[in-house]
Amino acid sequence: MNPFPIDAVAYGNRLRSAPATEKILFAAGAVALCVGFRSLAVTAVVVTIVTAVLRLRAGIGLRDFWGFLWLPSGFILTGVVPMAIEFLDPQTPGVLAAVHIGSWHLGVTSRGLTQALAILASSFGSLSGTLFLALTTPIVDITDQLRRWCVPVLFIDMMMLIYRFTFVLLATAGAMKTAQEVRLGYSTNRLWLRSVAMLASNLYLRSQMRAVSLFTALSCRGYSGELRVLVDRAPWSATRVLGIIGVHVLIGIWGVATRTWGWV
Template structure:
């Protein structure tokens, strides 16, 4: 089981109705992505981080580790937006150089856009982490069934989610076996071992997935995976708190940048 799933099952927000957590995460993410100023995404990031750390009781070291995972992709993406390249008349640059008729540098507009995309991405990621760290996957799938999502999509989602654990477990066992034989003692052997691991992972994972599917069929699997659901009643106080927080974020987004209205009426 992934550490994320372990924390989802032991979170202090586990007893909360999953629909409330799903609605809070999705609505807050929409507000974060619709904002045209960094104030609302920063507020979303702070609120979600506080909810995960102090309300759900997730260790801050683990949460910080999760937040650093997408940073490499974000930094690369933000740099491509921040750097301005021009072959015509050079734009007003804050810093840059012209080489062979090509001007490369940073403008105020490109830096503002890069900062906005960066905080938007972190805010949206924090919303997803809030949902995944407080709501087990089986409850999310149960909600999708209640929302009348096509059964084929739900079953594929459930099976793929379970097969992820099969692939991770297989890769971990292969890595431990290679490490015990000094497969990663040097950079050269590490590359060779990694190539062998990737090459053999698909075959072993496919074999394990077939064994898992055979086990499901032996238990009368007919294309519908059902799990035991714990009935939970929605909380009026939680709904009011969610509405108040999202209303605050929406007002902040509109006040600081105009939100989507600024795109329609510049």
Template sequence: MLLIDQFAYTNGLRHVKAGYKFLFTLLMLVLAIGLDNIFVNLSIFVLIIILELTCAKFKLRNVISFIKVPLIFILLGTIFLVIGFSKENHFSYSIKIFGGYFGVIEGQEMLFLRVFMRSLAATSSVIFLSVTTPMVDIIKVFKAMHLPNVFIELFMLIYRFIFIIIEEAQTNINSLEIKFGFINTKTSFKSIKIFIENMVLGILKRNEEMINALNIKLYNGEFPVR
């Protein structure tokens, strides 16, 4: 059983109807993406953290572990909106390197903050649903909405694979931290190389295990639920 499933079956909101949690998550997503306001998105993120700590009864270290890996991916995906490299110094803050300038692109700071906070709020909302609601209950909600089976199938497989990646990344990061893999710059670069190698091999192995599990259960493209 994935760690995410263990949380989903043992949290304080386990017995709240999945439909209510789904509607709450949908509302948070609409507010985060529709309003696209930094303060609204910050409020959504803080609200999700408070709910996970007080209502779902998760420990602080668990809440941090939920968001730590997605936060890294969000940061890596948005940081290049605000930093760049050019032969001309058109940056707000910059350093000269290799005959050019590397720094913060002028006027892009607010765009970075908006995209970062929107992504953080939306991601934390989806994580809230995932860690408080078992997958079988989410599928029941989709079935009740009469969504096509192909959508449910794709959602299920993508969902599982995303959390396989997150769990694999968390395991590798913890392993490297225990071994002081990020104690200095030189060691950090070596650790990043090891991290990438382990991630590729680990994901391939976990993906094969998931396929084998589906084959054993005679998976035929549909997830039946009662």
């Protein structure tokens, strides 16, 4: 069983076999547009397109997509709301609403609101772009692509090992927790705390041992400081890449137009 739903979707969706180059390009373009324009309108268009591609091409429904999106969105909202609300001077222009608590004036100005909405737009848009990549592309394909782009080996090796051993660690922790649970290790609050502490320290020791045995096993296969693995050449279609760039450029033009002439 896969403990990470995003990982499971990444391996099970219909865009799994699509070239990573194209998916990364699509996601990166979406993020760039949202961050570049910081406009709710552009973000709305981008999120709509991302949702449509996920639904129609990857087979990931709106409900599933939102299931992954709501938690980080909550973080964004809790960050953005305090940004919109600020301490005001009584003379501040453009106050939309304010409350007076003693000598303090707390309120929302149109400038502050615009700023908060811009940040909301760019972060929510980038989030959906990144999530698109996470839901359609397994880590393997992403690290492969990074190798092709000559990202430093150390960085990729760390990524690969962390990814691989996250699952090993979780499986070990799960087994330990079950073993504690069946011996009533979590039956009271006090026992809970004690069991968690034991689990954590044991897990640390286990990880150390795991690292030693991994090093031994790698040495037996001739490890000498670099985790070299084969990477296949990236297949991608010029038509699709041009299509993706075309869509992004169109959104970009539309974004510039709305900003310059106020079209919507």
